[in-house]
Amino acid sequence: MDLFEKYRALNLDGSLIALAYAEMEQPYFCYPQNAKTIGFEGCILYCFLPEYPGMVFAANPESCADTYVYPLAASFADFMRLILACGSANPVEQIAWMDQAQFEQHLKREKEAQTLEQKALLSFLARALELTPMAHPFESVKALQADFDGSKIQYRDAYYDVLGIPR
Numbered sequence: 001m002d003l004f005e006k007y008r009a010l011n012l013d014g015s016l017i018a019l020a021y022a023e024m025e026q027p028y029f030c031y032p033q034n035a036k037t038i039g040f041e042g043c044i045l046y047c048f049l050p051e052y053p054g055m056v057f058a059a060n061p062e063s064c065a066d067t068y069v070y071p072l073a074a075s076f077a078d079f080m081r082l083i084l085a086c087g088s089a090n091p092v093e094q095i096a097w098m099d100q101a102q103f104e105q106h107l108k109r110e111k112e113a114q115t116l117e118q119k120a121l122l123s124f125l126a127r128a129l130e131l132t133p134m135a136h137p138f139e140s141v142k143a144l145q146a147d148f149d150g151s152k153i154q155y156r157d158a159y160y161d162v163l164g165i166p167r
Contacts, residue, residue: 003129004038004048004076010128014039016118017125018088019046028061029158030068035059038076044093046072046079051152058093065096068159071148072141077131082141084126085133087114095141103138 001009014020019039024031028043035047038056045059052071056079059069072092073079082092087110095103126132134140160167 002076003080007076007080007125007129010125012121012125016088016115016121017083018090018093019083027156028059029156029162030061030063031059031156032057032069033154033156038079039089041089041093046089046093048076049153051154058096060093063096067096067150069150069153070096071144074144077129078134078140080125080129081131081134082137084122084131085135085137087111087118087122092137092141095138096145098138100138 008021018041020041021037021039024035024037024045028045031045032047032049034050035045035057036050038046038048040046043061047057047059049055049057054075055071056073056076057069057071061068063070072095073082079089079092083089086092086107091103091107091110094106098106157167159165
């Protein structure tokens with residue numbers, strides 16, 4: 001059993017860490033056509049893409065970044081370590097468009113707003129998955145995104161139609 005399967009087998013309320021599980025019924029225009037769902041935060045999809053084995057991505061139709069789909073972690077273990085460091089998937093996803101100061105401010109607000117239930121879940125996840133928080137989340141995500149070539153991402157026709165991009 002890989003780490004993602006182990007996480008799913010825990011049957012946790014992922015919404016506490018901005019990672020609610022749901023089936024993708026009506027995909028947004030930017031969701032890659034072959035995305036394997038990890039979870040959702042509103043309209044933001046966290047997923048795996050087979051073209052990039054093991055990597056974790058965010059697909060955000062309301063992105064503030066210059067792209068709608070971007071990598072967050074080289075592996076699911078790293079993704080969970082980022083969540084342990086940041087308190088939820090939200091600050092991790094926001095790194096794509098933030099600078100260091102914006103991220104630190106957002107992370108501070110996120111941690112101040114954490115409930116006891118969220119803290120307990122994070123502690124449980126660290127033990128159950130045998131992971132420690134990522135030491136430098138901002139730098140880790142920025143480094144991964146800096147060298148990323150998204151040319152293999154397979155988009156739906158709606159992506160090209162909405163953005164007016166030739167296929």
